[in-house]
Amino acid sequence: MSRSGPLLDGDPARVGDYEIVGRLGAGGMGVVYLARGADGRQVAVKLVHTEIAGDPEFRRRFRDEVARARQVPPFCTAEVVDADPDAARPYLVVEYVEGPTLDEEVRQRGPLNPANLHGLAIGVATALTAIHGAGVIHRDLKPGNVLLAPGSPKVIDFGIAHALEAAQERLTRTGVYLGTVNYMAPERFAEEAGPITAAADVFAWGCVVVFAGTGRAPFDGGTAIATMARIISQPPRLDGLPEGPLRRLAGRALAPDPASRPTARELLDLLLGNAPAGALDDRPELRSASAEASVAARTVTDVPAATDVPAETVTVAGTGPAARAGERVTGPAPRRRTVAVLTAAVAVLALALLGGAGFVLQQSSRAGEQPLVPAPAAPPPSAPSTAPTAGGSAPPSPSASVTPSSVPAATRTTAAPAAPKPSAAAPAPDVQPPVEAAPGTRSGYGPYLIHNLRTGLCADLDGTAGGTPTQPVLQDVCRTTTDDNQEFSFVPRGTDGSGRQFYWIRNTDDDLCLDVDGTGSVPRATPVVERECYGEDNQDYRLEPKLTSGGRQYYWLVNTASGLCLDVYGKGDGGSATHLTLVNCVSGDDHEWALVRRSDW
Structure with a gap:
């Protein structure tokens, strides 16, 4: 307009x-x-x-x-x-x-x-x-x-x-x-x-x-x-x-x-x-x-x-x-x-x-700029890497036989997170992130800083040594030399009925996943917090590519349970410590995010 x-x-x-x-x-x-x-x-x-x-x-x-x-x-x-x-x-x-x-x-x-x-x-x-x-x-x-x-x-x-x-x-x-x-x-x-x-x-x-x-x-x-x-x-x-x-x-x-x-x-x-x-x-x-x-x-x-x-x-x-x-x-x-x-x-x-x-x-x-990390010709991003992780094992294979967790939200414990669900079909490339497995990851792709195009800030947690369950996820000045709670891995969880890959977004310092209060679809403006990663909850996100800027590919991070997008509270709010929320996905708002390796900053 x-x-x-x-x-x-x-x-x-x-x-x-x-x-x-x-x-x-x-x-x-x-x-x-x-x-x-x-x-x-x-x-x-x-x-x-x-x-x-x-x-x-x-x-x-x-x-x-x-x-x-x-x-x-x-x-x-x-x-x-x-x-x-x-x-x-x-x-x-x-x-x-x-x-x-x-x-x-x-x-x-x-x-x-x-x-x-x-x-x-x-x-x-x-x-x-x-x-x-x-x-x-x-x-x-x-x-x-x-x-x-x-x-x-x-x-x-x-x-x-x-x-x-x-x-x-x-x-x-x-x-x-x-x-x-x-x-x-x-x-x-x-x-x-x-x-x-x-x-x-x-x-x-x-x-x-x-x-x-x-x-x-x-x-x-x-x-x-x-x-x-x-x-x-x-x-x-x-x-x-x-x-x-x-x-x-x-x-x-x-x-x-x-x-x-x-x-x-x-x-x-x-x-x-x-x-x-x-x-x-x-x-x-x-x-x-x-x-x-x-x-x-x-x-x-x-x-x-x-x-x-x-x-x-x-x-x-x-x-x-x-x-x-x-x-x-x-x-x-x-x-x-x-x-x-x-x-x-x-x-x-x-x-x-x-x-x-x-x-x-x-x-x-x-539109002619290249994505930050080019999408591999083969295999697709959901394919496991043979490179060892920090723990000495390869990222989990999406095709592995898995029994999803059935622990209800009301009885959450600190048990180990469920393994990724099997992929029934190859993910549709048009909505795949240009992510790739790399040495040093923890059962996922990355780690990445999640950078907001509108505010220029990165997803973060209060403090410097990880967060705790139910702690709000914020935005703050991007730390390009130290970890400081700002690195997240994208753990493949499977594909939806349209073949689109979805992920946990897990903080590498505390191994907790992005979540919101409640289960299933939630109202817009619901604050985003961290919780233990669960297989049957509203913790899954897909990435929809939207634009490139400054050589970086920016995505909507869409919560699969609600269809809402990860966003900064308010309109274009550049303030540090502003909390993240889920809102309706609309063009021109502040929910375009790039996945940036610290070494590529």
Whole structure:
């Protein structure tokens, strides 16, 4: 999102539980504020205009849209954090995404290069697949609603236009079309306009891709009326878009007949199979992930048609009636597990591909930098090393026969930790850390300092000679010459159902593991502590590569039981002794971590 501006007279100091700190913008629905939650997290609060808030039909639709939006997985979309449809002025709270819009980026810096363009196309198609999979239609996809977050694009404002139309229904009865015309599908201008479907979003995707690659919309006529006429009667202008599969796919998405356009999941399948030349060279892990995501995408239920034309920000006079308003997407919702499988697979791939293709905001050399420790060609990181450990034995083999510990959390003892569980399948390389076994480790990979990108500090414990069970894990100045509780080994524990490796994160001074109070899934903002390592608890973490900086690969450390990320309490808090916590995984927050050997500092 754009940087916030100062508050104006009449702006609220608080909305619900959120402190208002700046203005991000305003539109037909209301004002968007930068705000801070009780946990210090920055969010965007969309506060509805007073005159709209009094419309009962608007409130009904707003409540319905919020419920639908909460079902959209936050992969290449801005996560819905909170909402109150019943407040005096209803509001919606979404993830705050740092970065410009695609519209701002292209107008200020020019069209994207081919590799970045392909990455953007994958990211937006990923978002549409997630949105449509939850039974939602965006209705207002345009460059201004695509944010270029670090690592991946984020699509915002999906579905909410449906609610706004209730307050502007008088316009639909007078033959005025509501929409951002350059990105509207031709069926929305028809004399006998039928219900809008997900195919309109796919058409908008094609327009967005052409704009990103050429700097202009494919039907731009200079005026709204001329643009509408071109959309209805002329083929798209694709000149300036590089020849190749992406250009052909954009042409298919811009077909005048909705039935001739691919679905969002078909877009994704085709994009993953047609990465630009060289993008996947020497990257077998990305090719493998592409295949996995393509298979997963085929399981998504088709999205049924919605039955109305959305309200948007630009009005165009027309002669035909708009589609009828007031109805919702009908038909069975996709199974939650199916959507989760798809979005997890495609998001991992999309983020990896974007990084590999060089999709970074400033188009810097960051994407071309090498990981700190290159991933071995063979065996994968989970394979045991033959090098002796400090104790004279090799790290435990993930394929060894193991009986997992069944000691419940309430009866923990100081017994030796359980051995790693067997790996049922080879770990998926796209989420593997570039770690390797080395002499001096204690039954794991490392040891590493765990360095936070945002704060520049390292995971640590109070004191200098190890910690004790339940002691909080903190961040502090990285000690590059002495141990001082800052070295951790990553002990392979096995793989999940998707073949992703997970680990204990164990301190080398006290042999205790990162843990949180309770078992299984825990609430966000739960503090991270140390405890004895157990085989059946929420101590397992997987590593998801996000970006490179300063020659180091940075990861999300994702707790497998809760799906939350290891984080520093607060937003970008650089203070020493700030405790670590688990929070929702979102781009731009302070939970990117590098694994750094002391000798490589």
